Amino acid sequence: MKKFLFSFLLVIFIFSITIFPQDVLKLVPSDSKAVVLINDLEGTYTDLKTVPTMKTLLLEPFNAELMISNLAQMYFNALKIDYESFLSNLNVDLSIFVQEPKENNYIFGFSVGPLENPQTFASDLDKLLEPLKDYGISFTPIYQSIGNQNYLVMVQNKEVYSSSEKGVTDFEEILPTKKGLYYRINTSDYQGEGYFYVKDGFLIGGGNGTAETEFIDKNFVKGPQEYPFLGSIFFTSGLIPKDLTNYADFINIIVDYKIVENLISLSQGVEANVDLTTSNGAMPTISNASNASYLKLKTDAKIDEIIPILNENNIKYKKTSENMMEFYIESEITNQNDETEILTNTFYVWKDEYLMLSQMKPDELQKLLNDKPKLSENELFQKLSERIGTGDVTYAFVDLTPIFQNYVPNLKGQYGLLLNVSSIEENKLKIDFIVQ
Structure with missing residues (x-):
């Protein structure tokens, strides 16, 4: 009996260290503010190609993998890196980590392995990461051995890394499968964790994190049986982040951030319903995409709040009544x-009750919506929501089938x-998501 018990415990131990990539995480600083683990990098990518959407994009008929591979080979040749040799080193586990040696001063690093020749791999990576040096970001290689296997650690600050205690041991809680991507973040601003992996032909992901839930308007979000679906994208959310200061520089490129900040502060919910199909099979643009789309905003803002945004971008407009206006976007096209x-x-x-934006007039849009099937009737939506349900704060559905069929009319599947x-x-x- 004792011999059986010992054998059983030994099998369990061997199994646990086999499914948990503890070696690569042994090299991660214990005080890391964020850790991302890609368990079996090559295997995870191979699994992605079993998901219909990813397979269609990467392989036939869109062949993104081939195009990217050709571009990568040219780039590698220019850097004098052996492309095939580099790819052969990607059958590894990869962990990316972030340290905070000083408050709000973040530095990056990553550990990768096992590798047959970490020195050669480090040399290749140094060439690939050379452009980052123009931005003051450079990495120092550190070579490590665990058991009989070799690992490479690349860090921005060798002194900080070397003085840190190593080892992340609490990832088991969010590791539901052997392959996949997993992350954990623990900063003063945000705490959360999540994952994605492939199972049964679906890309499945999830996670949780901190957020300002006091601003959520759950009454704004309805069930899918309440919404007509225009065909490509549906999005509804009872949460609009009030603090976008981290994105202020980006927003300022388009419009004065203060204008957007004022509009957001007055808003509680947003809904979008989009048809991206085109009549000629071309890439959807503002000039050829269907105008059967709308944006709905639950807001205390008035029509006049939008005028500064239009003025900032030199967009012509006309106010037709107290609660209605129209504006005009010009674009260049090439005729026959x-x-x-x-x-x-x-x-x-x-x-009216909501602030609405569409290329259709109110009565035309309402007539169209009355004739459209409900989101809950969409076959793909039914299939995906059966697995993960729908969110009570936000949910977004994208049906790529008609968009793909614009380019490949005989394409089968969903x-x-x-x-x-x-x-x-x-x-x-x-957060939960699923991709087919």
């Missing part, structure tokens, strides 16, 4: 005679994704 023409697209904005956000406790949200 290869001549350039200016196409003007008219957008309508009106305010392609798309569903993302949910749900409230699980005060100041904490749960």
Whole structure:
């Protein structure tokens, strides 16, 4: 009996260290503020190609993998890196980590392995990461051995890394499968964890993290049986982040951040319903995409709040009534005679219970919505929501099938994704997504 018990415990121990990539995590500083683990990098990528959407994009008929591979080979040749040799080193575990030696001063590093020749791999990586040096980001290689296997650690600050205690041991809680990506973040601003992996032909992901749940308007989000679906993208959310200061520089490129900040502060919910199909099979653009789309905003803002945004971008507009206006976006197109023409697209904005934006007038849009099937009737949505449900804070559904069929009319199958956000406790949200 004792011999059997010992053998059983030994099998369990061997199995546990086999499924848990503890070696690569042994090299990660214990005080890391963020850790990302890709368990079996090559295997995870191979699994991704069994998901219909990813397979269609990466392989036939869109062949993104081939195009990227050709570009990568040219780039590697220019850097005098053996492309095939580099790829052969990707059958590894990879962990990326972030340290904070001083408050709000973050430095990056990563550990990778096992590797047959970490010195050669480090030399290749140094060439690939050379452009980052222009931004003051450089990495120092550290070579480590665990057991009989070799690992490479690349860090921004060798002194900080060397003085840190090593080893991350609490990832088991979010490791539901051997292959996949897993992360954990623990900073003063955000705490969360999550994962994604492939199972049964689906890319499945999830996680949870801190958020300002006091601003959630759950009454804004309805069940999928309440929404007509226009065909490509549906999004609804009862949470609009109030603090976008981290994105202020980006927003300022488009419009004065203060204008957007004011509009957001007055808003509680957002909904978008989009049809991206085109009549000619071309890439959807503002000039050829279907105008059967709308944006709905639950807000205390009035129509006049939008005028500064239009003025900032030199967009012509006309206010047609107290609660209605239209504005005009001009774009260049090339006609059949290869001549350039200016196409003007008219957008309508009106305010009743909600602030609405569409290329269709209110009565035209309502008539269209009355004739459209409900989101809950979409076959792909049914399939995905059966697995992960729908979020009570946010959910987004993308049906790529008609978009793909714009390019490949005879393409069979269903392609798309569903993302949910749900409230699980005060100041904490749960995220789930699934891709077919």
